[in-house]
Amino acid sequence: MGKHARQTGKSAYAAAGSGAVRARPLPLRSTVRLRRPVDIWHKPALSAVAALAIPDLTLFFLGRLDLILYTSAGAMCALYAHGLPYAARARTLLWVVLGMVASLGIALTAASLTTSTALLVVFASLLAAAHKMVCDATRIGPPANVILTFITASAFFVPQRLGQVPLHMAVALGAGGLAWLVCMAPALIRPQGPERIAVARALEAAAGLLRTADRGFGGAEGTSGAEGAGGAPRGEAPTGEEPAAAAQARHATAAAVNAAWHTLFLVPVHTPARAAARAGLERLLVRAESVLGHDGRSAAGEAGRLGAWARELRSGRPLPRVALSAVQAEELVGVAEEAREPWRPAPGRPRGVRAVLARLAPGSPLLPIGARVAAGCVLAGWVSMGIGVGHPYWAVVTAASIYQANTTLSWQRALQRTLGNLLGLLLYTALLPLTHLGELAMVGLALAFQLGAEACITRNYWLGSVCVTPMALLLTEFGGRLPAGTLIADRWIDTVVGAVVGLACCVVITNRRAAHRIEVALGQVAAAETAASRLLAASTAPGADGARESGGAHEAGRARGTDRDQEIRWARDRLAAGLVELREAVDVAAGEWWQHALPEERIARAEQQGHRTLAGLVRRRPVPVPAA
Known part of the structure; x- marks a missing residue:
């Protein structure tokens, strides 16, 4: 989030209270800008290469590279869950593998029961929408729905007989099991x-x-008397603001x-x-x-x-010893002791499957995004069919891949996808002579492109697409050779069609519920902040900790203190999660091109007071409320 262009100086949305609807410009400058790579990019990259190499080489020696789509379906699951501890990673990867195999089964079954391309485009688009909403609801993280949709949309258009489906699903499940083992193997070295x-x-x-x-x-002390746009001296924030x-x-x-x-x-x-x-x-x-x-x-x-x-x-060195000063010890020892106790989730906060279902309930802001994906993919696939392209699922995958949290990010992703695919096609054309060296050379190129994609995609999506495009073309070639000119032309046309049609649907189907999400988040932050302030006041009241009590009264005081510590821990959890949710909701809504003006003053006050109270919870001291 937060990749859209931000306003500087005087707010462009000052009329927040007027209810005016404004069209926001879509940025260009930040689209191709390179970022620093994610710190653990090599972990999913190496895991995916290992999970792909073993079954691919096995198929090569067996002479069955026609099954590489199904092994890739399971092996690509190795890209997920690398930020989770190993116990949670084991559970998450199991769900990812089962979801991938189930989606593949749906696609293969549909392909075996009908040959209607138009109907298969509809099925692939609906499944792509389901992937998008479920991945957003579970917050699975990169690569989210893209890999699931890429594999299953391809499978809808693979010639298939119903009797072959169980075997192909078993192959995918076996490769998924191998991917699970590859991703869990580092636990033996660095648990x-x-x-x-x-x-x-x-x-x-x-x-x-x-x-x-x-x-x-430091900068505020040496500022001149010149005033900035907000009326405060240049280099300073307005009074009371950060x-x-x-x-x-x-x-x-x-x-x-x-x-x-x-x-x-x-x-x-x-x-x-x-x-x-x-x-x-x-x-x-x-x-x-x-x-x-x-x-x-x-x-x-x-x-x-x-x-x-x-x-x-x-x-990986031994954990450093944390020396605490007297002041820090007073503020931190209590919190450290709280953290060592078994953690229980705050009451009223759904977890697991219930939390996912709650995020998909009627009125969810994910529903308009799902509608965008379904409509955009269907139209992109049908337009591709109308033009006469032989691979309409590429248009479906392109449309599905550009949909992000809001219009601004979707616009950027569409430009990045188009640029990356064009450069990827040029790279594939340059490397065509290597593909004629044999199937082993093609397997090696596919693995190299997989590694390059993961190395580059966190710097910018277009850079990763330069490697993803030739890898996708190579996977197509394993199923059956096509003239290179036809393959490249079809891919380029489908990329443009998918990006243009998908973006058009994104602009037409606006997410009006994004502003409502801000109101809900503001209410959650306000409620959490009020409850936290009451707890702070109660925890510092005379005799609150029961330290001077004796006998049974002392034990009762300790029990009350333990319960109060648990409540403070819950309050910290609720308030911190609420502030993160509010910032995410603001970033999503601010990136919609056609949206009501945002209540920026209310958002700023809620965030400032929320962080001030959160700091008080860390210190375990009451937080003064600023005068109105």
Whole structure:
């Protein structure tokens, strides 16, 4: 989220209270800009290559490369769940493999029962919409629905007999089982790797927040009297507001800390050694979380320590010892002891399957996105058929792949997909002589393209598409050779058709529920902040901790204190999750090109007060409410 162009200076949506509907411009400049690669890009890349290489080479030696689509269906599941601890990864990958095999079974069964291309396009489009909504509801993360749709849309148009379906599904399931083993194998070497990386990200985000706040306070002192657009001296935020860079860093830190806590909560503690390891990570995370209560004073030394600890976590060295000053000990020891207790989810928050169903309930903002995918894919496939292209599923996959959280991101993805596919076709054309060396050379090229795609796609989607396009063409070639000119022309036409038609449907079917999601998120943050403030006031009231009680009264006081600590932990969880949800809802709604003006002042007040209260929960002290 947040990739759309942001307004600077005076708000472009100042008429938030007027209810006016405005058309927002779609950005161009940031579409092809390269980013830093994701820190763990090599993990899914190497896992996918290993999971693909073993069955592909086996099929080569058996002379059955015609089955490579089915082994690829299972092997591609190795791209998922690399950010989860191994216990949770095992469960998630199992669901991904079962979902992939079930989707493949639906596609193959439909292909065996009908030869109507128009009807198969409809089935493929409906399944693509289901993939999009379920992946968004489960928040499975990259590559989300793209791989599922790519494999199953292709399978709808593979010549198939009903009696072949069980065997092909069994092949896919076997490859999926191998992918599961490949993704779980690193647990034998670094069993705490995922949670260490999650805590390292939180430490790095906290260090970034400290550096940003330090620069902001330092820069404000030397500013001139010239006023910026907001009426405050240039370089300063208006009174009571946080500088934009510091606010963004604070949001990033809160999100990283919240994600790390939930990662740690997924780690089972069955042995004293595992309990000690998790406790050490929790203590580091408490230190990172304490930065949310930073008061703006210079903290370059603390930022350096947090960054150094993050590097030690990533390197696999023993957990660093966290030395606490007297003030930090007063603020953090209680929180650290809370974190060591078994965690229970906050009451009223659905989890697991119930949470997924709640996100797909009537009125969900995911429903318009599903409608976009279904309509765009159907129309793209039919237009491709009308033009006479022999591979309409490419148009379906292109349309499905461009749909993101909002119109702005979908526009960017459409441009990136088109550019990447064009360059990928040029690359495939240049490498055509290598494909004539034999099937083993084609397998090697496909594996190299898979590795290149994962290495590049986190820098920018168009760069990854340069490798994805020739890999997809090679998979097509294993099923049956086609003239290179026809194959390249069909792919280019389908890419343009899928991008144009899909984007048109995205613009026509606007997500009006995005603004409603903001209102719901504002209500959740307000309720969580009010409850947290009451808990803070109660926890610091005289005699609240029962420390001076004795005998039975002392035990009762300890029990009340434990319950209050659990409530504070729940309050932190609810408030942090609410702030993350609010920021995500704002970013989604702000990227819709035709939307009511956003209530920016209410959003800013809710986020500022929410983060202030969250800092108070970290400190375990009451938070003063600013005067109106």
